[in-house]
Amino acid sequence: MSDVTIAFRLNGRMVSATVAPTQAALECLRDQFALTGAKLGCGEGECGACAILLDGQAALGCLTPAADLDGREVRTVEGLRDGPALGRIQAALVHEGAVQCGFCTPGMAVAAAALLAEHPAPTVEQIRRGLEGNLCRCTGYVAIVQAVQTAAEPTP
Ligand code: FES
Ligand code: FES
DSSP: OOOEEEEEEETTEEEEEEEOTTOBHHHHHHHHHOOOSSOOSSSSSSSOTTEEEETTEEEETTTSBGGGGTTOEEEOGGGGSBTTBOOHHHHHHHHTTOOSSOSSHHHHHHHHHHHHHHOSSOOHHHHHHHTTTOOOSSSOSHHHHHHHHHHHSOOO
């Protein structure tokens, strides 16, 4: 099968890319657009380190074919920033001490963004469920859950 050319909206701007049919979205975003926030962890859909937003829904970049990005709205953790500053979720993760080695953090931020879009004021149970596909080997999750609660709080 030959390469295909795709066009999609990436962090708010239209882009195009030529991708192999076997190429994963994660590889395309990292290699062709230098968006290295999403990480290759397990490569098998088990850890969430590769999470991206596809049309506002959390998706696994390691399992999503790059060709499937065509015509979609794609947002990576880099697209969660607030101009030059960290976005609300990213800042909350830092503020609550929810970042240790940081490997899981981009995926957690993306999963949290999808969760808060659906549940702007989530319960702890909803946060746990929303993040259950994202593994963290360092923090024990308490600070991460707290960070999502902090990010969800309305601005005074
Ligand atoms: S790298 Fe995609 S789920 Fe682990
Ligand atoms: S902070 Fe290290 S894996 Fe989560």
